[in-house]
Amino acid sequence: xxxxxxxxxxxxxxxxxxxxxxxxxxxxxxxxxxxxxxxxxxxxxxxxxxxxxxxxxxxxxxxxxxxxxxxxxxxxxxxxxxxxxxxxxxxxxxxxxxxxxxxxxxxxxxxxxxxxxxxxxxxxxxxxxxxxxxxxxxxxxxxxxxxxxxxxxxxxxxxxxxxxxxxxxxxxxxxxxxxxxxxxxxxxxxxxxxxxxxxxxxxxxxxxxxxxxxxxxxxxxxxxxxxxxxxxxxxxxxxxxxxxxxxxxxxxxxxxxxxxxxxxxxxxxxxxxxxxxxxxxxxxxxxxxxxxxxxxxxxxxxxxxxxxxxxxxxxxxxxxxxxxxxxxxxxxxxxxxxxxxxxxxxxxxxxxxxxxxxxxxxxxxxxxxxxxxxxxxxxxxxxxxxxxxxxxxxxxxxxxxxxxxxxxxxxxxxxxxxxxxxxxxxxxxxxxxxxxxxxxxxxxxxxxx
Numbered sequence: 001x002x003x004x005x006x007x008x009x010x011x012x013x014x015x016x017x018x019x020x021x022x023x024x025x026x027x028x029x030x031x032x033x034x035x036x037x038x039x040x041x042x043x044x045x046x047x048x049x050x051x052x053x054x055x056x057x058x059x060x061x062x063x064x065x066x067x068x069x070x071x072x073x074x075x076x077x078x079x080x081x082x083x084x085x086x087x088x089x090x091x092x093x094x095x096x097x098x099x100x101x102x103x104x105x106x107x108x109x110x111x112x113x114x115x116x117x118x119x120x121x122x123x124x125x126x127x128x129x130x131x132x133x134x135x136x137x138x139x140x141x142x143x144x145x146x147x148x149x150x151x152x153x154x155x156x157x158x159x160x161x162x163x164x165x166x167x168x169x170x171x172x173x174x175x176x177x178x179x180x181x182x183x184x185x186x187x188x189x190x191x192x193x194x195x196x197x198x199x200x201x202x203x204x205x206x207x208x209x210x211x212x213x214x215x216x217x218x219x220x221x222x223x224x225x226x227x228x229x230x231x232x233x234x235x236x237x238x239x240x241x242x243x244x245x246x247x248x249x250x251x252x253x254x255x256x257x258x259x260x261x262x263x264x265x266x267x268x269x270x271x272x273x274x275x276x277x278x279x280x281x282x283x284x285x286x287x288x289x290x291x292x293x294x295x296x297x298x299x300x301x302x303x304x305x306x307x308x309x310x311x312x313x314x315x316x317x318x319x320x321x322x323x324x325x326x327x328x329x330x331x332x333x334x335x336x337x338x339x340x341x342x343x344x345x346x347x348x349x350x351x352x353x354x355x356x357x358x359x360x361x362x363x364x365x366x367x368x369x370x371x372x373x374x375x376x377x378x379x380x381x382x383x384x385x386x387x388x389x390x391x392x393x394x395x396x397x398x399x400x401x402x403x404x405x406x407x408x409x410x411x412x413x414x415x416x417x418x419x420x421x422x423x424x425x426x427x428x429x430x431x432x433x434x435x436x437x438x439x440x441x442x443x444x445x446x447x448x449x
Contacts, residue, residue, distance in 0.1 A: 325354070
């Protein structure tokens, strides 16, 4: 059986090598000395001197080699302990040992800068976490709360000292560590608020997995959006209703004054018919506006069924008779969609494209492609004047057409988003005209693959 031999310490090996290196000279000197005809006193004195010099030289060699290594070891130990103020003396580029010390000193400077940057970044992150109005909590793999910011303390209604190192089950927060994310939370916390949005992620600290939980109170944002929506709605309704009621009120007042006066003028019947006609038209316009508003607000959720893409496009394109619509076939695909709603969407896009193309005597065409494995993108393009103002395209009731209602594009985008898709309008980069890009998933929301 082979025995393992323990290696000698490095400094002892250097010492033995130094002794071995000088051993031939010492033996030769002693041999010559003891073969000469000299007194015993001289022989012993010189022999002791040779041995002493031999041992001293070996010890000096060992010290010259091991002491710089001990110095480097001490410098590295100081760096490991986080003391970056220690520097090695004798660092110079014209010496092998000096180059080692130069590199160690440079390493110390680099670690010092990195440590300072990490401390500053950590301080900034801590300050940001404390100041943001979003609750941030971290849990370890066992579900123990390890960190909570100031907003989290307010949310849970307890000081940090009573929360940290407590289990999620004890704190009643198991719900935060389970289930899909992001999602809405309707549960209540220590403060009155909600609804809340829950987001969760994972990270590693000390080599162990942790969970980062973010709970945001949506109440303020939702109420501000709600107020802004009400303001926009009131502004639009007031504008449209006043536009209709002002002439109605003026004409009705003029007809009333004519009735209470003495003898009526000869053309009174004509004036009455004209005034009543204006009142009727403005009333019908107001009724159409309110009907369009109700249609936009009451769009039902889509009823998803398989819809063959090319058949849908050709069927809708055939409905447009003012200008031929060219269908450029793409890949044969089937989407899960509400056929009636998508037909209304494509009708709106084609109607806008034909209106624009007629101004420039241009063409209109439809094509589609499959940009990803789970989506289809359909293009409706025209050779019209293009888009002059893209900021108000999807603003309800904004229109540049004399007889437009201003809800076609808004309704179309609402239908696209209800199907889990998007609708964008842009000027064609290849030339004049506009391109409407409708992107739809090949499977509708909630359907299994």
